[in-house]
Amino acid sequence: MRVSAHTGPDNRAVGANAGGLRYLDSSSGCHVRVCxxxxxxxxxNQYLEGALNGYRHYGVQGAIDVKLLADGRSTSLFLVAIDPDGSVVAGLRAHGPHATADEIAGFQPWLGTPGEAALRSSVEAKVPLGVAESKxxxxxxxxxxxxxxxxLVARGVVHVTWLLGVRYGFGVSPLHQLDSYRSSGARPDPGIPAVSYPDERYTTVPVWWDLADLSAATRTQRDLIAVExxxxLEARST
Structure with missing residues (x-):
């Protein structure tokens, strides 16, 4: 049974039985919605507002086109963490599955760079087993x-990749955030030179999650991935 969600007077999420799937993150105490x-x-809309505010804080709001994303047609799934008081406090979105490198927004910063051909080849080698991008x-x-x-967000990449029925999750990470993504099993694509993205303050690399091999994830993250x-699975079967 699906009950429509709505928002309260302060734009908090209301309606725990709304569409999509859900799980509890025991480490933060947040309920997570995926839909x-x-x-x-x-x-x-709350996800987009939070993402725009986060990008704006770092002065890189030009890297997210909220008007282009607003109708949701380019996004396959999104994930948000909802605090016990109803506030949306974290999120991410997923696109795909993709058939070519050029469909992946995160591939675009490598166009015209020394790493373009190698990254294109890396994507194309994985496409037969399924590739989805998290952003x-x-x-x-x-x-x-x-x-x-x-x-939670790092584990969320694993969950949305799995829910989309593909083996590989693709993303890009500035070096200062790489350890967070590594904690859930991400590996930088070897031999691909970094680029300055979204601007010259950031050194950014492409990363992959291989759902057939998450051995690089920390024990804590692997345990939480299994629990979640x-x-x-239980939510999907009801």
């Missing part, structure tokens, strides 16, 4: 659980 933008447009990860900077929320996947 398509069409299943919950109000929640999608727009964010969490509330002022939240005292910021480390837990960062880990079990919840997703």
């Amino acid at each position: 398509s933008p069409g299943e919950d447009p109000a929640l999608w 727009g990860g964010w969490s509330i900077r002022s939240d005292p659980r910021r480390p837990e929320l960062g880990a 996947r079990a919840q997703l």
Whole structure:
């Protein structure tokens, strides 16, 4: 049974039984919702607002085109963490599955660079087994659980990749965030030179999650992925 979600007077998420899947992150105490933008447009708008605010904080709001994303048609799934008081405090979105490198927004910064051909080849080698891209990860900077929320977003890449039925998750990471993504099993694509993206302040590399081999993930993250996947399986079967 699906009950439509709505928002309260302060734009908090209301309606725990809204469309999509859900699980509890025991480390942050947040409930996590995973759905398509069409299943919950109000929640999608809250994700976009949080992402734009996060990008704006770092002065890179030009890297997210909210008007282009607003109708949700380019996004396959999105994930948000909802605090017990109903506030949306973190999120990410996923696109795909993709058939070519040129369909992947995160591939674009390598166009015309020394790493373009190698990264294109890397994507094309994985496409037969399925590739989805995760983008727009964010969490509330002022939240005292910021480390837990960062880990939640990193695990979220694994979950949305799995839910989309593909083996490989693709993303890009500035070097200062790489350890967070590595914690959930991400590996930098070897031999691909870094680029300055979204601007010259950041050194950014392409990363992959291989769902057939998450041995690079920390033990804590692997355990939480297993617990949360079990919840997703149960939610998907009801």
